[in-house]
Amino acid sequence: MGPELIAPPIDSRRAKLAGRAAQQIIADVIELGWPVGQVLGSESELLERYGVSRAVLREAIRLVEHQHVARMRRGTGGGLVIDEPDVDAVIGPAINYLLRVDATLDEVFDTRIVLEELVAEIVAQRAGESDVAAIRQTLERESVGDVVDYRLLHVQLAASTSNPVLELFVELFSRVINFHFNDTDALPADFHREVHRAHEGLARAILTNNPGVARERMRRHLSAEADFVRRQPSTVQRLDPSEALAATATDKRGEALARQIFADILGDPPGTFIGSEATLMSQYQASRAVLREAIRILEYQQIALTRRGPGGGLFVTAPDIVALTDVIAIYLRRRGVKPRHLEELRTGLELAVVEHVAAAIGTDGHEGAEAIWGSLRAESEQGLALAFSGGEDFHSVLGRLTGNRALQLVHRVTMRLGWQFFSQFSLDNPRAHAISQPEVIDSAHRGITEALVAGDTELALMRMRAHMSATSPTAI
Ligand SMILES: [Zn+2]
Ligand SMILES: [Zn+2]
DSSP states (O other): OOGGGSOOOTTHHHHHHHHHHHHHHHHHHHHTTOOTTOEEEOHHHHHHHHTOOHHHHHHHHHHHHHTTSEEEEOSTTOEEEEOOOOTHHHHHHHHHHHHHTTOBHHHHHHHHHHHHHHHHHHHHHHOOHHHHHHHHHHHHHHHTTOOSOTTHHHHHHHHHTTOHHHHHHHHHHHHHHHHHOOOGGGSOHHHHHHHHHHHHHHHHHHHTTOHHHHHHHHHHHHHHHHHHHHHSTTOOSBOOHHHHHHTTOOSOHHHHHHHHHHHHHTTOOTTOEEEOHHHHHHHTTOOHHHHHHHHHHHHHTTSEEEEOSTTOEEEEOOOOHHHHHHHHHHHHHHTTOOHHHHHHHHHHHHHHHHHHHHHHHHHHTHHHHHHHHHHHHHHHHHOHHHHHHTTOSHHHHHHHHTOOHHHHHHHHHHHHHHHHHHHHHGGGOHHHHHHTOHHHHHHHHHHHHHHHHTTOHHHHHHHHHHHHHHTOGGGO
16 A cells, blocks of 8 residues: 555645755754754744745744754744754664564564674774773673673674764664563573673684674674574564654653554554544543644654545554655764765675575565566666655665665665765766766666576676775765
8 A cells, every 4th residue: 555545634735845944954954064052043034044934934843853953942042953863863763663664583683784794894994902992891891790781892893983874773773682682681691601702702803803704703693692582482573562662762741642652553554544633632631732742743753644624634654764764864964974984884785685685586586576677677767866766776676675674774774875975976076977877877787687687696796896886985
């Protein structure tokens, strides 16, 4: 069932204008260098600057408030004040998304291994004296049993990459895995000893600057952990909504109500009627103001949508990776993500995607192949940018064919940021122009497709690697 089955809100033109104004506000905040606490302007100044009606501006402000980009302060010295987006404002929606698409523990573990292999490789290439001290201290604490959270080393290593994308997703996936399994009391006595031994081996490879070995040890360590968690009787393959929603807990009543409604409608198909304003107010015993705040959050997180007029009310919408990608991309821009960070991830991710797709095509025959050929047609008919924004381009279709929703999310965010940087640079850059020639891209995509369809995974990987270095954003 597609979103077209759900009638749009009557004022969709206003919603569209508000979305565009919100994007302009965010672009201005990024351009200013994100000075937290600075006033962007009073309401009348903003009305003039963005050339929109008061109703549209207020809607736009609500959007940027939810993304923690800026908030309206009333009174003297008031106006739209630049805010600090925090990691929870991103992780909450990301967990909600994984929950709604029913991502399994295997998908999350699998993606975590892809990312942490990269972390091990990057840190092993660069580890310096300050890393030595920090890593040794953590190992020392582990050996005397002073560490309660054995994920500490992983978080520390991710931070050592100084790559905001890796840091965010390592944190996200390790929190998600915690929801599936966090009963550390149930762990056997030798479990921590084994983890510690694996960490020591990993640290040795990193501190002797041996990236290949570090990668291998990280993979082996996390695979062992995944096997262990999977074997535990208390482990569930699918996220428990009450656990997942706890991650977004705040004390605001509107948000609390949004979480409650979300839990109640989880599993209902898109298009399901949730209720009218009046019935929801009585069902949840909420005031109109609190209910409206809850509805705004549900709408913002693409969980539900209001349809006005007779027979109107709140309806369930389809989970939307595009909206979530925007939220994550904005947060990462604030954290100072640069093209070189994407470069570190891009090749590793695309190679992982190719491997997954090769395995999927091998099992379900020509259906996947047909989708890839379709993406090449979409790219030549619509152009790359338009095909990408509709999620119909070559890389997005490959991402979807992996069948791993967690991997697809990281992949989509990385591509989205890549496009943002690329469109910034390409305006007046001859090299960017040269590497993005449609016929060059098309022949690279075609070559990878042919290898995939022929079942030659090695050749497909080799061609993807070559395609990634030919289109490297840092080479521009
Ligand atoms: Zn570990
Ligand atoms: Zn490409």
